[in-house]
Amino acid sequence: MNLRVEERGEAMLIEVGEERLDAHNSSDLKSQMLNLFEENRTNLLVDLKEVRFVDSSGLGALVSGFKNASARNGNLKLCGLQPQVKSMFELTRLHRVFEIFPGVDEALASF
Amino acid sequence: MKRIEVDIRVPNQTRYLSLIGKIGEDVARTLRSYRGDREELAYHINLVLTEAMTNAIHHANEGDPEKEVHITIAIINDCLSIKVYDEGQGFDVSALDPVKGSEIPEHGRGVYIIRSLMDRVCYRRLEEGHVLEMEKNLT
Numbered sequence: 001m002n003l004r005v006e007e008r009g010e011a012m013l014i015e016v017g018e019e020r021l022d023a024h025n026s027s028d029l030k031s032q033m034l035n036l037f038e039e040n041r042t043n044l045l046v047d048l049k050e051v052r053f054v055d056s057s058g059l060g061a062l063v064s065g066f067k068n069a070s071a072r073n074g075n076l077k078l079c080g081l082q083p084q085v086k087s088m089f090e091l092t093r094l095h096r097v098f099e100i101f102p103g104v105d106e107a108l109a110s111f
Numbered sequence: 112m113k114r115i116e117v118d119i120r121v122p123n124q125t126r127y128l129s130l131i132g133k134i135g136e137d138v139a140r141t142l143r144s145y146r147g148d149r150e151e152l153a154y155h156i157n158l159v160l161t162e163a164m165t166n167a168i169h170h171a172n173e174g175d176p177e178k179e180v181h182i183t184i185a186i187i188n189d190c191l192s193i194k195v196y197d198e199g200q201g202f203d204v205s206a207l208d209p210v211k212g213s214e215i216p217e218h219g220r221g222v223y224i225i226r227s228l229m230d231r232v233c234y235r236r237l238e239e240g241h242v243l244e245m246e247k248n249l250t
Contacts, residue, residue: 020132023165024125053132053154055161056220063217084154091227092220 001028005036010111011043011077012036013104021051021058029058033065033076042074045107049080054088066098075099079107115141116185123168123178123198131164131182132157135193138184145249152249155228156184156191162221163195163243171197171241191247193229198240204232 002017014032018025033044044065048054062078069076079101081089089095101107115138121127139145139153164180172178181196204222226232229245 020129022125022128022161023169024128053157053161055158055165056218056224057165059220060217063215067215067217084151088158088224091224094215097215 001025003029003032005032008045008104008108011045011108012041013045013047013108015047015049016051018051020053020055021048021061022053022055023057026055026057026061030061030064033061033068037068037072037074040072042069042072043111044069044074044076045104045111046076046078047080047104048078048085049082051085052082054085056092059088059092059094062098063094075111077101077107077110079104114185114187116187117183119182120179121182123172123174123176123180125165125168127180128161128164132161135160135184138186142186142249147249155247156193159193159225159228159245160184160195162225163193163245166202166221166243167195167197167199170202171199173199175199186249189248189250191249193245195243195245196237196240197242201234201236201241204234204243 004015004017006013036044046062066076077099080103081100117134117138119131135156136153139149139156142149145152167180178198183194185192225245229247231246233244235242
């Protein structure tokens, strides 16, 4: 899976460079987030601007990251959601769980 | 509306999810007389196929790469019918509602998504394996 990880001030930015975040690749994202938690990086921003399609496994990986970050007094926030990806968060009511920002800069400023 | 039927068999591996999802999207885009949002329908078909296949691969066929998933997509008389056949012991299709309760589950949204987007969902036992049958009215 194409993931770009970069330190950006208070947070680690993870850019998901895939068109699909699904049952085939979401475990890679989950593992990457766990690696960051083990390095005590607990504030994560996941940029989904290149993701056109997300399924329940992709959502599950993000929920897992969110719960792990929260358990470590950190946070996992999202940005760059395409309309149909955003509609998935609304269908499953996860838009009430995550803090979702239009772009990276607004999201980073919130940490 | 024209009659369309697609019949595909793929190995029991998640690497084929995007291929099948893409075929579902392309089928939706051929429905020129569909009055709703065709791109939204395409996305929903992709999603339902992905969720149903994932359940078949991981839960019913228990990840066995020697097994196969058989998918049919048909549009007959303004009704979209998707069937996903597995060769395994089956899985629980009672949709857990991830919206209710204070706990935020990591898993269990797949069947909920299928039931939210399709009008009729049925999981039946066959002689060898099971079939998940899903229908959506296109009118």
